[in-house]
Amino acid sequence: MSKEEDRRIDAVLDDAVTRLASASDSPRLDAELLLCHSIDLPRSYLFAHPEDTLDEKTFSRFDALLRRRLRGEPMAYITGTKEFWSRELLVSPATLVPRPETELLVDLALREIPRKAEWQILDLGTGSGAIAIALAAERMMCEITAVDISDTALAIARENARQHSLVNITFAQGSWADPVRGRRFDLIVSNPPYVRTGDAALAELRHEPVEALAAGADGLDAIRALAADCGQILRRGGALLIEHGADQYDDVAAILAASGWTDISNYKDFAGHPRVTAARQGDK
Numbered sequence: 001m002s003k004e005e006d007r008r009i010d011a012v013l014d015d016a017v018t019r020l021a022s023a024s025d026s027p028r029l030d031a032e033l034l035l036c037h038s039i040d041l042p043r044s045y046l047f048a049h050p051e052d053t054l055d056e057k058t059f060s061r062f063d064a065l066l067r068r069r070l071r072g073e074p075m076a077y078i079t080g081t082k083e084f085w086s087r088e089l090l091v092s093p094a095t096l097v098p099r100p101e102t103e104l105l106v107d108l109a110l111r112e113i114p115r116k117a118e119w120q121i122l123d124l125g126t127g128s129g130a131i132a133i134a135l136a137a138e139r140m141m142c143e144i145t146a147v148d149i150s151d152t153a154l155a156i157a158r159e160n161a162r163q164h165s166l167v168n169i170t171f172a173q174g175s176w177a178d179p180v181r182g183r184r185f186d187l188i189v190s191n192p193p194y195v196r197t198g199d200a201a202l203a204e205l206r207h208e209p210v211e212a213l214a215a216g217a218d219g220l221d222a223i224r225a226l227a228a229d230c231g232q233i234l235r236r237g238g239a240l241l242i243e244h245g246a247d248q249y250d251d252v253a254a255i256l257a258a259s260g261w262t263d264i265s266n267y268k269d270f271a272g273h274p275r276v277t278a279a280r281q282g283d284k
């Protein structure tokens with residue numbers, strides 16, 4: 001039984017921050033969000049009522065979440081949500097946690113799509129549906145097709161589309177372009193797996209689905225598949241936008257050029273890293 005003064009909100013938070021220091025880059029924020037999740041109240045409550053005491057049950061609920069975070073589980077899996085493009089999305093261990101740098105891909109796609117366009121847009125490897133949902137919300141007249149090989153990921157993506165009341169997304173299960181062969185799109189976007197299978201970073205990312213992260217010895221297997229398959233399903237002049245690793249731009253450009261893509265250009269993320277490559281489908 002913990003002592004009552006040890007269960008005061010301010011004391012609980014201070015203790016959690018100390019414990020999280022080695023496990024997180026943002027120990028105070030994490031501690032506050034985990035506590036909010038345990039008491040089901042907004043963050044402002046913590047600042048307004050630092051002297052409130054947690055009952056035993058709430059305290060142990062919080063402690064259980066804290067232990068998960070201390071074992072390296074991403075905040076998004078513990079709280080079940082992640083913000084992307086200013087929307088709260090459901091995530092689960094079946095989906096990659098959407099990354100802020102992927103907003104660059106959304107931004108570039110939106111620059112490509114005229115405001116009143118009625119385009120067919122394809123998102124390959126949609127995961128939680130983050131990119132598809134952002135595009136569907138910003139371009140209501142467009143039809144987004146979102147593909148993923150994982151049924152469990154698609155269930156999350158579908159639920160996200162439902163929660164955001166988006167009716168202009170269709171979901172399809174399968175490997176890359178397989179479920180949409182024979183169709184034609186105006187734009188194709190993808191945040192495929194691109195980490196090298198031997199990359200030490202995978203240990204850090206161990207809670208996330210490895211099939212959404214790793215793509216062969218050089219991390220480029222998925223991008224090779226996209227370069228080979230997307231040409232046939234993209235209209236002439238249409239763009240393919242692919243996210244990739246910071247050091248993969250030259251390789252990605254070479255792969256695309258070898259498959260006949262033109263106008264290959266690269267864009268940097270907010271950290272200044274080459275992150276998205278765009279290419280066009282020229283004359284064939």
Ligand code: GLN
Pocket residue numbers: 099191192193194195201205212213214
């Ligand atoms: N950007 C992610 C990371 O390395 C990888 C995401 C991906 O493979 N698509 O943390």
